[in-house]
Amino acid sequence: MPPTVLNSVFNFVQFWDGRAKNLQEQALGPITNHVEMGHDFNNLIPKMEKTHYNDKFKAIYKDGITPYNITNAIAEFEKTLITPNTPFDKYLMGDNKAITKDQKEGYEIFKNQGCIACHHGINIGGNLYAKFGVISQLKSDSKGRLEVTQNELDKYYFKVPTLRNIELTAPYLHDGRIDELEGVVKFMAHYQLGKSLDENEVKKIVSFLKSLTGKINSY
Ligand code: HEC
The missing domain is CATH 1.10.760.10 (Cytochrome c-like domain)
Incomplete structure (x- = not known):
């Protein structure tokens, strides 16, 4: 079963078997895995550059849309998915x-x-x-x-x-x-x-x- 993304930033490694060392590394897998999203960054990035993502990435990352920056953005978002004050x-x-x-x-x-x-x-x-x-x-x-x-x-x-x-x-x-x-x-x-x-x-x-x-x- 997929582990929950909630509070995943607090886990010492990601996945049940720890095959990704952090959220950014985890995010890379599904984007290119053919049984998940099956993208190739060489095709994906030019497509993203034609959308509103281009300006949004440029505003945050000097080098714009890159595989590193895409996974960094996803990981940064996931860090907000925490459920404190139970x-x-x-x-x-x-x-x-x-x-x-x-x-x-x-x-x-x-x-x-x-x-x-x-x-x-x-x-x-x-x-x-x-x-x-x-x-x-x-x-x-x-x-x-x-x-x-x-x-x-x-x-x-x-x-x-x-x-x-x-x-x-x-x-x-x-x-x-x-x-x-x-x-x-x-x-x-x-x-x-x-x-x-x-x-x-x-x-x-x-x-x-x-x-x-x-x-x-x-x-
Ligand atoms: C020796 C270490 C160990 C002890 C002691 C232990 N657990 Fe676990 N627990 C695990 C591991 C490892 C898993 C994940 C197992 C798997 O699916 O591979 C787990 C899974 C779980 C899960 C399911 C989590 C999920 O997301 O599916 C629950 C609930 C849980 N433990 C509660 C308990 C309770 C309550 C006790 C005491 C009665 C306990 N555990 C004792 C290691 C431990």
Whole structure:
């Protein structure tokens, strides 16, 4: 599944397998990839120069429309797609009433059970690679980082994804194999931590995860 562009500026690398090191490098792929947009810059740029983009680019970039400047502009735009000030952010900043009792308990369980070992930092994820299936083996068509590094030790390693706005970005996991948040929380507990959570704990974690939903640029 395509990872969300929301808050992607805070991820340490882009894509599930980290094959692009930043947003600008990511933006280059789809423009020329034949299964995505299939452009050739040698044809695209003269076409763009005949449109209003010509003046707009000249106003910002000395050398006008170039592959570098196109991807730079896209990356700069993507940096604005952030969703700050979620209820959980407000809670962390001291507003004790910003999240519910269930969400607070869910946050405690999230920390105590060890989810936080991988999902942490500004994006509650997006900081490291981790194996898909730490405790029990999993199978997947994608081999994760191995496909980028060709190193057998990287098999099934994926970027730990952000959990911001997670209630809005189903289906879950790199291959979209799970549709419900409850299901993915149980899956994580089992495969990543070797734990089985009771229904109540799962519900509270899900409730906590919903406190990570925000609006674009809600400063
Ligand atoms: C050892 C590291 C690790 C631990 C511990 C861990 N996760 Fe994850 N989590 C991951 C990785 C890696 C993925 C991405 C897996 C994939 O699809 O390849 C992921 C994916 C997810 C997703 C789906 C994200 C999406 O965009 O599809 C959710 C939700 C999630 N984790 C929640 C949790 C919860 C809740 C816990 C604790 C019960 C937890 N995780 C524990 C590493 C971890």
